[in-house]
Amino acid sequence: MSRVRPTGAWDGTRFAHEGFVYGTDHELVHRVVPFVLEGFSRDEPVLVVAGERVRSLLAAHLGPDLGRLALFAAAETWYQGGARTLQAYDRDLRGLRATTPHWRLAAEPVWLAAEDGREWSRFESVANRCYDDMPYYSLCLHDRRRLPADVLDAVARTHPLTWGEGTPVPAAEYEEPGVFLRSVQPAWAPRPAGAEVLVVTSPWSARRQTCALVPDDRRARVGDVVLATHELLLNSLTVAPYAELTTWMEGDVFVVEVSDSGPGLPDETRGYVPPDPGDGPHGMWLAWSLADDAAVRSGPDGTAIRLYFGP
Template structure:
């Protein structure tokens, strides 16, 4: 058996392992852990209670050499909250200067709001490509819906072939996966409110005007906290557009129980499908606005084609 194939510890390796019994999970994880310990690589385990207990029982005294053993059940903080914590820990490990390996089980994929995690799994393939670690992602077929498992195999470059990792036959590159996973970019409805704005103050006034009208009794409406989220998020996108192009087109409408905000400009556009998904470096101001806006909205999508930049934010009532 070759638990990590030809992985050299110099770049990111990303495997999806689907299992239907605790015994299957342990049979995959024990050689993976032992190889890491033999190589002197930190081994981190963040998994369900059943997998943790079974794995620790099989490892015996060797379990004490694991760098981290933690419950995955308490990790879910929403998509962007969990990703921020994940990113912080990865950067700390990177600073140590040695390869490491992770057994991670995103149990939250079974939650209605947890399905979005497959997008972050896809983003990781680009955003963390140069990090020296192997991520073995466990997925319990007894708990996860078929469409979730399908997304898992589409967002992970590798799966288990029985004796070594092999290429996932349904894997898609990050941009392709995100285009299908994010809300589809459809024609803006004829009744949408559209305004050109030349400064952030005008954008804030527009958002306040629209949301104030909803609170006064028009169709639908956001609660106070979500109203503030929308105000901040749109302001961030408009600020980005003003820096890129000097002006922005802001439009808004209601759709399927959501207030939708679109901010478009004629600037250079987005250069990466992962824009706004990964927390920007602490010492950089650029990129923080789109990250913040995505995190505040219920969902978001970026125009896949066309000149300039355009992003839509969805705020559910």
């Protein structure tokens, strides 16, 4: 254990993000316990958010030191959907940064094992960009015995660090957030021939038109559709004289596309990033939060964003 370097060369000034995949309880304990004890030795707050089995193992091996943890919480209670979970997480991180020079977190996102929790991989990817200047080490725990192959593949592609030879090392499979997001967003196909297309020059006048386009069996979602679409139109009309609003059904999913001929987005990840509390609401973040899914195509000739609303 003395040869283990739990955080390698991390100096506590920026975000470090490791995806630790293990297959035995022994591997888990011999990775996490030194990580926790190193934090104590550096007077860093150490937070642990994990499933019941991991918490039990750590409690048994930490003994009295368990009480020194700044947080020891059940991950099963944390997940509220991707956007809401990230917003709560973001709030906690900003609170820590206001009071703490640097800290470390060992977290087990147990919800990745469920179908409706897999979108979290997108937020893991975006964290590498939006939290780059946050001074903490995030050790993400993934049990290969309970996670499917596609989730483990996403872990490798969304974490810049992995564990090797007793120290964190660069992950060979890691992808930049923009690349990863494009690969996991809904497949981008041409608009269907029967799609409704409107040319919009005022986002306010388009609200009634958007409302009328929502199918009868989606009326329960009309508020979400109108507000999300309005936010995207506001963005488009700040960079272009008009936007196109296109809607269609894709199976049982209602699709809304807002496109413009502006200069393109500076960062395609911004819809996944919680707004800075000092800046007020961000249109793309709000739209992403209201829709069930989203996809982006952006370049120097314009931007098209699709929002997906299920039953």
